[in-house]
Amino acid sequence: MSGRVRVLLALITVTCTHALIDEAVDVILLSKQIGEEVLNSWDVIGKPFNASGGVELPFIRRRERQVLERLSEITRAIRKLELQVDRSSVVATLLAKSVGKGARLELRLHEMADLLSRVDSANRMMRDYVKLQQELERRTLEDFADWCVSHDRGALPGLMERIHALIVPPYKHLFARGLMDLIVDDLEEKNPDVCDLQLSQHQLIYDMYNTIALTEIKGYAMMQFSWMLLRIYGKGNFTQEASLTRQRYSERTARTAAAARAALSMARRDLYRCDPPEHKEGETYAQVTRLLQGYIENEVDMNADNTCSENCAYYTLAANHGCFKDQFCAKQPACKGRIINCQYIDSDMWVCPANKSSTRRYEWIEYENGHTLGHAGSCRRGTTKVDSWWRWLFWHCSYCMCLCDESGPASDRYFSLWDATSDVNNNKVVTGIRLVKYGRVFHLQVSEGALGPRGAVAAAGWVPVTKFDVDDAGVRDGIDYHTLTYEKRAVDLDELDSPQGHVLTGVRFRMIGAHLHFEIRSTPFNYTTGRLSPARSQWISNDNTEGADTPRRRLALERADVPTRARAPLPQDSRHDQYVEFTHSDFDADAAQSTVPFVDIQPVEPSKGGALVSGAGLVHRGARGSGGFLAPKLFTYDFARHVRADPPPDAADAPDADADADADDFMPPASF
Known part of the structure; x- marks a missing residue:
C-alpha cells in the first residue's frame, strides 16, 4: 500500500x-x-x-x-x-x-x-x-x-x-x-x-x-x-x-x-399513574374543599321571616338568615354562601362534629330512625343531640340536610389559568406533567429537558410554578384563575396528541363556557438535528361543547364515596371527549363532606428521566361507588416511522x- x-x-x-x-x-x-x-x-x-x-x-x-x-x-x-x-x-x-x-x-x-x-x-x-x-x-x-x-x-x-x-x-x-x-x-x-x-x-x-x-x-x-x-x-x-x-x-x-x-x-x-400503595394527602393527592358540602340547617334560619311554614324540599336555593334562639346553629359554623337542594331525612339525630382544623363539618350523623350518614363510631369531640321542634303547635321546624356552596378561606376551589411551558427558545421540551396545589390554588406544572438530535432528551427538572393567591392585587377571576361554583364545576376530559413531527412544549387550562378546559402546546422539530421551531408552535384542544352536534358526554359519579377508601385500584374510566363535574361525596357513605373527584398530584414522568413526549391529557380514574381522581397523563413520541x-x-x-x-x-x- x-x-x-x-x-x-x-x-x-x-x-x-x-x-x-x-x-x-x-x-x-x-x-x-x-x-x-x-x-x-x-x-x-x-x-x-x-x-x-x-x-x-x-x-x-x-x-x-x-x-x-x-x-x-x-x-x-x-x-x-x-x-x-x-x-x-x-x-x-x-x-x-x-x-x-x-x-x-x-x-x-x-x-x-x-x-x-x-x-x-x-x-x-x-x-x-x-x-x-x-x-x-x-x-x-x-x-x-x-x-x-x-x-x-x-x-x-x-x-x-x-x-x-x-x-x-x-x-x-x-x-x-x-x-x-x-x-x-x-x-x-x-x-x-x-x-x-x-x-x-x-x-x-x-x-x-x-x-x-x-x-x-x-x-x-x-x-x-x-x-x-x-x-x-x-x-x-x-x-x-x-x-x-x-x-x-x-x-x-x-x-x-x-x-x-x-x-x-x-x-x-399513553403514560399515567395508578393508585399508590398508600394514599397520602399532600403527597399523592389533594382535595378541592367545601364545594357543595353536606350541611345541617333548620328551615327557620333559611328565610328572613324565621317561619317554618314550608318543608325542606322547598329550599332548593337559600341562604342563612340568622341563628334562631341559639340552638344547634350556634354550635357549628354557619354556611355563608348558598344553601342548595335541601332534603328531609328524619326529625332528630346525633351529630359527630369534625375537628376544628378539618375541612369537614361532621364525621358522621345518626338519625333516630337508624339511618346513618357516614361511618358511625367513636367521636372524639362527643356527639351533639339535634332535635327538630314544633312551633305554635302546627309549624314543625325541621332540620334539613342541605348542600353548602361557600367560597372563602376554608374552601380550596381555584384553578390557575396560566400557561405551563418549556423553554422552547433554549430548545427545551416537556418531559413530565403534574397537578400541584399551592395554598388554595391548583396549578399545572411541567418538567422539561433539552432536545438533542434523533430524539435524545437530557432531563433538566421541573419548571417552577409562579404562585399566587386569589386575594393578591391584580389577580382576576376568569383571567388568572377559575373559581369552581355550583354552575361552573365541570372539567373537560380530553386526551390530546401533537401532529406528526411535533412534540409537547406546554399545557394550560382555559375556560370554554362553564367548563374548565385542558389544552396542549405543540411545536414542530427536526428529528435529525433536534432543533425546535418555536415560532410555529400551536395550542391544540378539543373545543367540543354540550351544545355541539355530537356533544360531550358527562361522566356520572354515582354514589361517589371518598376515593381513598376504594378496596381495589381505580382504573381509568373516562374517555376522550367527556367531562366530569366536581360534586359532593355520597350522603350515606360520607355525609357529603368531601368534594370529589380528588386530584391526583403524583408526577407523570417517564422513569428514564428524559424522554420525548408528544401529547398529554386529563382523565378520571374511578369506579362505580367511588368519586375517583382527576389525573394527568402523557403520550410518548411515536418512534415507529424512524x-x-x-x-x-x-x-x-x-x-x-x-x-x-x-x-x-x-x-x-x-x-x-
Whole structure:
C-alpha cells in the first residue's frame, strides 16, 4: 500500500471515528456508521498474505495494532450508546415484572436475558483485549477471534441467531409469536405494570428494540474484526465469509426492525399513574374543599321571616338568615354562601362534629330512625343531640340536610389559568406533567429537558410554578384563575396528541363556557438535528361543547364515596371527549363532606428521566361507588416511522479503497 494511501486512511480513521463518537446517539445511526467503519477497516489491512511465507512479525503486529485501534474507536462509540440504553434495563425490568404471569413470556425473557448477558460478556472481554493489546499474546487474540466466528451453537454467531429467533421466530406458520408481541399482549392485560414501570408500552418496545439492535452491533463488530485478525494471522482470505456475515447481519436487522415496527404500531403510547400503595394527602393527592358540602340547617334560619311554614324540599336555593334562639346553629359554623337542594331525612339525630382544623363539618350523623350518614363510631369531640321542634303547635321546624356552596378561606376551589411551558427558545421540551396545589390554588406544572438530535432528551427538572393567591392585587377571576361554583364545576376530559413531527412544549387550562378546559402546546422539530421551531408552535384542544352536534358526554359519579377508601385500584374510566363535574361525596357513605373527584398530584414522568413526549391529557380514574381522581397523563413520541430497514448499498456505493485491496465486497450494514 502506498504511503499516500496510508496517510489518507489514517485521516479517514481519525475523522470517521471522532464523528462516530460525537454524533451517534441512537442505534440506527450507529449501525450505519459502524458498518462504514468496518468497511474502511478492511481497507487498512490491505491484501491477504501468508504469515508463514517470510512475512516479518513486526509487520503482522503493525497490522494487528491498526485493526485493534479501529476496534477501540468503535467500542468507545458502542459503550457511549450502551450507557444510554442500559439506563432502562428493559429486559431485566420486564423479567422482574413477569414472575408468575405466564410461563411462555417468562421463559423467553429468561432466555433473552441469558443470551444478551453472554454477548455482553464477550464484548467486555473484547474491550479488555483492546486495552491490553501490547501485553497480549497472539494466541489469546486468535482464540477469541476463532470463537467469534465459530459454527458451534454456543459461539457468538449461534448466540446472535438465537436472539434473533426470539424476536422473529423461524416457524411462524406454527403459530409462534415473537417476544415483542408477547410483551404487548402482557402489558395490555396488566395495565398496572405500566404504572409501576412508568414507561409506556411504546417506550418498552422501543427500548427492547434498541437493546437488541445494540447487541447486533456488538456482535457484528466482533465477528468482522475477528475475520480481519484471522486474515492478518495468515489463516485465510475470509473475503466471502466476512461478506456472508455482513449479509446475515443485514437480514437480521431488517427483520428485527420490521417486527419492532409491527409491535410499535400496536403498543399504546399513553403514560399515567395508578393508585399508590398508600394514599397520602399532600403527597399523592389533594382535595378541592367545601364545594357543595353536606350541611345541617333548620328551615327557620333559611328565610328572613324565621317561619317554618314550608318543608325542606322547598329550599332548593337559600341562604342563612340568622341563628334562631341559639340552638344547634350556634354550635357549628354557619354556611355563608348558598344553601342548595335541601332534603328531609328524619326529625332528630346525633351529630359527630369534625375537628376544628378539618375541612369537614361532621364525621358522621345518626338519625333516630337508624339511618346513618357516614361511618358511625367513636367521636372524639362527643356527639351533639339535634332535635327538630314544633312551633305554635302546627309549624314543625325541621332540620334539613342541605348542600353548602361557600367560597372563602376554608374552601380550596381555584384553578390557575396560566400557561405551563418549556423553554422552547433554549430548545427545551416537556418531559413530565403534574397537578400541584399551592395554598388554595391548583396549578399545572411541567418538567422539561433539552432536545438533542434523533430524539435524545437530557432531563433538566421541573419548571417552577409562579404562585399566587386569589386575594393578591391584580389577580382576576376568569383571567388568572377559575373559581369552581355550583354552575361552573365541570372539567373537560380530553386526551390530546401533537401532529406528526411535533412534540409537547406546554399545557394550560382555559375556560370554554362553564367548563374548565385542558389544552396542549405543540411545536414542530427536526428529528435529525433536534432543533425546535418555536415560532410555529400551536395550542391544540378539543373545543367540543354540550351544545355541539355530537356533544360531550358527562361522566356520572354515582354514589361517589371518598376515593381513598376504594378496596381495589381505580382504573381509568373516562374517555376522550367527556367531562366530569366536581360534586359532593355520597350522603350515606360520607355525609357529603368531601368534594370529589380528588386530584391526583403524583408526577407523570417517564422513569428514564428524559424522554420525548408528544401529547398529554386529563382523565378520571374511578369506579362505580367511588368519586375517583382527576389525573394527568402523557403520550410518548411515536418512534415507529424512524425504525427503518433500508436495503444494504451496492458495491458501487462503497467508499474508494486501495486498488490492491480485495475488501470492496464489504458494504456498510443496513440502517434499520
